[in-house]
Amino acid sequence: MSSNVISLGEKGLELPLGALGPRYINYHWLRDNCSTSFDPATRERVFDIFHLSQPPRPRSASLVDGALEVAWEGENHISRYDLGWLEGALSGPRPDPADLPRGAWYADHYADIHRVPFAALQSDKSAVAGWLKAMLVEGVAFVTEMPDSDAALTELVHHIGLVRPTFFGEYFDVRTHIEPSNLAYTANALELHTDTPAEEMAPGLQFLHCRANSVAGGDNLFLDGVAVAEDFRTESPEQFRILSETRIPFYCEHDSYDMRSRQRVIELDEHGAVSGVTISQHMADVFDLPQQELDAFYPAFIAFGRKLQDAKYMMRFNIQAGECIVFDNHRIVHGRDAYSATSGDRYLRGCYADRGELRSAYRILSGEGRFK
Ligand SMILES: [Fe+2]
Numbered sequence: 320m321s322s323n324v325i326s327l328g329e330k331g332l333e334l335p336l337g338a339l340g341p342r343y344i345n346y347h348w349l350r351d352n353c354s355t356s357f358d359p360a361t362r363e364r365v366f367d368i369f370h371l372s373q374p375p376r377p378r379s380a381s382l383v384d385g386a387l388e389v390a391w392e393g394e395n396h397i398s399r400y401d402l403g404w405l406e407g408a409l410s411g412p413r414p415d416p417a418d419l420p421r422g423a424w425y426a427d428h429y430a431d432i433h434r435v436p437f438a439a440l441q442s443d444k445s446a447v448a449g450w451l452k453a454m455l456v457e458g459v460a461f462v463t464e465m466p467d468s469d470a471a472l473t474e475l476v477h478h479i480g481l482v483r484p485t486f487f488g489e490y491f492d493v494r495t496h497i498e499p500s501n502l503a504y505t506a507n508a509l510e511l512h513t514d515t516p517a518e519e520m521a522p523g524l525q526f527l528h529c530r531a532n533s534v535a536g537g538d539n540l541f542l543d544g545v546a547v548a549e550d551f552r553t554e555s556p557e558q559f560r561i562l563s564e565t566r567i568p569f570y571c572e573h574d575s576y577d578m579r580s581r582q583r584v585i586e587l588d589e590h591g592a593v594s595g596v597t598i599s600q601h602m603a604d605v606f607d608l609p610q611q612e613l614d615a616f617y618p619a620f621i622a623f624g625r626k627l628q629d630a631k632y633m634m635r636f637n638i639q640a641g642e643c644i645v646f647d648n649h650r651i652v653h654g655r656d657a658y659s660a661t662s663g664d665r666y667l668r669g670c671y672a673d674r675g676e677l678r679s680a681y682r683i684l685s686g687e688g689r690f691k
Contacts, residue, residue, distance in 0.1 A: 324382070325380045325381070325382065325387075327377055327380060328343075330345060330346060330347075330374075331343050331344050331345040331346050331348075331349075332344055332346070332349075332377065332380055334380075334382075334387065336402065336405055336406045336409060337402065337403075337406045338406070339406055339409060339410060342405075342409055344405070344409070346374070346375045346376055346377065347368065347374070347375055349375070349389060349398070349400070350368065350371070350375035350389075350391065350398065351366065351368045352400075352408070353366065353396075353398035353399075353400075354398070354399065354400070354401075355396075355398070372393065373392075373393055375391055375392075375394075376391070376392045376393075377389045377390065377391060377392065378390045378391060378392045382402075383399075385401065385402050385403070386399050386400060386401050386402060387399070387400040387402060387405065388400075415678075415682070416681065416682050416685040417455060417677075417678035417679075417681045417682050417685075419452065419455045419456050420456070420592075421455075421456060421457075421458070421545050421592065421593075421594070421650075422456045422457055423543055423545050423546035423549060424457055424459075424543045424546060424634075425543070425546055425631060425632055425634075426542075426630060426631055426632055426633050426634050426635075427634075428457075428459075428543075428634050429634050429635075429636050432457075432459060432460060432461055433449070433450065433453030433457065433459075433460040433461070434460070434461045434462075434463050435449065435450045435460070435461070435462055435463070436462070436463050436464040437462050437463065437464050437465045437466065437471065437475065437643075438464065440462065440475070440478055441474075444684060447478050447680075447684060448681065448684040448685070450462070450478075450645075451478075451479070451677060451680055451681040451684065452681065454524070454645060454646075454647065454677055455677065455678070455681060457543075458543060458545070458646055458647035458650040458651050459541065459543075459644065459645070459646040459647070459651055460644075460645050460646075461642055461643070461644055461645075462475055462642070462643040462645060463641065463642055464641055465528055465641050465642065465643050467530055467640075467641070469490075469668065471528070472490070472526060472528045472643065472668060472670060473670075475526065475528075475643060475645075476526060476670060476672050478680065479524070479672050479676050479677050479680045480672050480673065480676030480677075480679070480680065481672065481676070482670045482671070482672065483522050483523075483524075483670075483671045483672050483673050483676075484671075485514075485515050485518060485522060485671060486515075486518070486571075486576050486578060487515075489670060490668060490669065490670045491668070491669050491670070492666070492667070492668055492669075493527075493665075493666070493667040493668075493669065494665070494666045494667070495534070495660045495664070495665045495666075506534075506537065506657060506658045506659075506660045506665070507657055508654070508655060508656055508657040509654045509655040510600060510601065510654055511540065511542070511598060511627055511628065511652050511653065511654040512598055512599040512600070512601070512602075512652065512653065512654060513544075513595075513596065513597050513598055513599060513648055513649065513651075513652055513653075514599075514648050514671075515571070515578075515602075515648075516569040516580065516582050516597045516598075516599045516602055517569045517570050517571035517578035517579060517580055517602050518578055518580060519580045520673075521580075521582075521597070521648060521649065522648055522671030522672070522673060523647065523648055523649055523671070523672070523673045523674030523675070523677065524645060524646070524647060524648060524671060524672040524673065524674060524676075524677055525645070525646055525647075525648040525651075525669060525670075525671055526643055526644075526645050526669055526670050526671070526672070527638070527643065527644050527645075527667050527668075527669045528642075528643040528667065528668045528669065529638040529639060529640050529641065529642050529643070529644075529666070529667050530640060530666040530667065530668055531640050531663075531664040531665060531666040532637065532638060532639060532640050532663075532664070532665050532666075532667075533640075533662070533663030533664055533665070534658045534659060534660060534662045534663045534664070534665045535658060535659045535662040535663070536656055536657060536658035536659055536662075537637065537655055537656055537657070537658025537665060538635045538636065538637055538655065538656040539635070539636050539637060539638050539644075539653070539655055540633055540634070540635055540653060540654040540655060540656065541633075541634045541636075541644075541646070541651055541652070541653045542627060542632040542633050542634060542651070542652050542653075543632065543650065543651065544593070544595060544596030544598075544627075544649075544650050544651065544652050545593045545594070545595070545596075545650055546632055547596070547623070547626055547627055547629075547632050547652075548562075548585045548593040548596055548623075549592075549593050550626070551585075551622075551623055551626055552593070555619070555622060557619075558615075558618070558619035558622055558623070559585065559619075561615055561616055561619045562583065562584040562585040562619050562620065562623055563583055563584075563585040563586070563587055563593075564583065565583065565584070565608070565612070565616055566581035566582060566583055567581060567582065567583075567584065567603065567604075567606055567608070567616075567620075568580070568581050568603075568604035568605070568606065568607060569581070569582055569597070569599060569602045569603060569604055570602060570604040571602055579604065582597040583597065584596060584597055584598065584620065584623060585623075586649060594649065594650065595647065595649030595650040596627075596649070596650065596652060597649070598624070598627065598652055600624075627652055635656075638667070647674065648671065649674065
């Protein structure tokens with residue numbers, strides 16, 4: 320290929336790039352992304368375009384052995400770009416191995432939930448990758464045969480990242496142990512919700528390690544917010560739009576804290592697909608939207624809230640001692656039936672991590688990265 324296929328313009332050049340055909344490339348972008356801009360040891364960008372004394376402009380540009388070579392005006396610097404690299408970089412947003420399409424699930428999902436023994440995760444990276452993939456695609460998975468210890472939960476989280484504290488602390492305990500004499504006591508039902516919506520960034524992943532469960536009742540109720548919201552989009556597109564655009568206030572207030580945030584009931588990802596929901600009737604603040612807006616908001620909100628309770632979506636099960644259920648707190652709506660606390664012990668220990676760390680851990684295991 321001869322160099323005359325490159326045409327140098329005022330602010331960028333044009334050259335043919337394989338299957339992409341003729342491509343325009345901005346000079347700032349080109350100079351910024353010279354291969355010498357990145358340090359292979361730290362893997363960080365070490366070139367700072369803020370320090371260029373003049374807008375970058377080629378003195379010359381040519382094609383040499385499958386690469387674009389650019390000599391820059393006013394700099395004693397030649398950049399060399401592999402054409403295959405340029406073609407990949409210009410073909411669209413950077414591919415992300417953790418950006419997997421979600422698989423909606425329904426009431427009958429319990430038997431199909433991804434399950435992996437704790438010990439397998441300790442010794443087998445492919446078991447970790449399979450677990451993380453299930454979390455990304457389905458938003459829920461079981462880790463089984465968990466040791467009956469506090470340390471086991473921390474070790475489990477460390478496969479993904481660090482424990483993410485909330486304003487309640489790093490870990491929380493859901494424990495009921497009532498003397499048999501307290502016959503009248505009943506542990507109340509827990510309404511369907513996602514956790515801590517009053518935080519600006521509610522934690523992305525929730526871990527619930529069941530250490531004991533011998534009570535009667537107390538079924539766990541889990542449903543896939545993605546499944547419900549995508550169906551809602553089909554059935555009620557205008558109400559779906561309202562819930563995916565309107566930000567409503569949530570709060571959590573007591574003597575020493577006053578958390579407030581605004582969240583959309585339906586959360587969309589960069590593709591426009593539903594990535595999560597935020598529901599918590601006990602943390603919904605007084606809606607301070609214009610009253611006329613509420614004429615349309617409330618019917619949409621109520622229609623969606625009722626749809627969440629449809630038996631079609633409600634997965635019921637009873638978590639067993641030794642199991643840890645891990646789920647996407649922005650996607651999986653959960654609650655619990657009432658149970659009789661006189662009938663035994665029930666102890667769940669929980670904590671959180673973040674979605675970003677889940678995706679990071681999955682990318683590492685997938686082997687894809689800028690420096691791979
Ligand atoms: Fe919860």
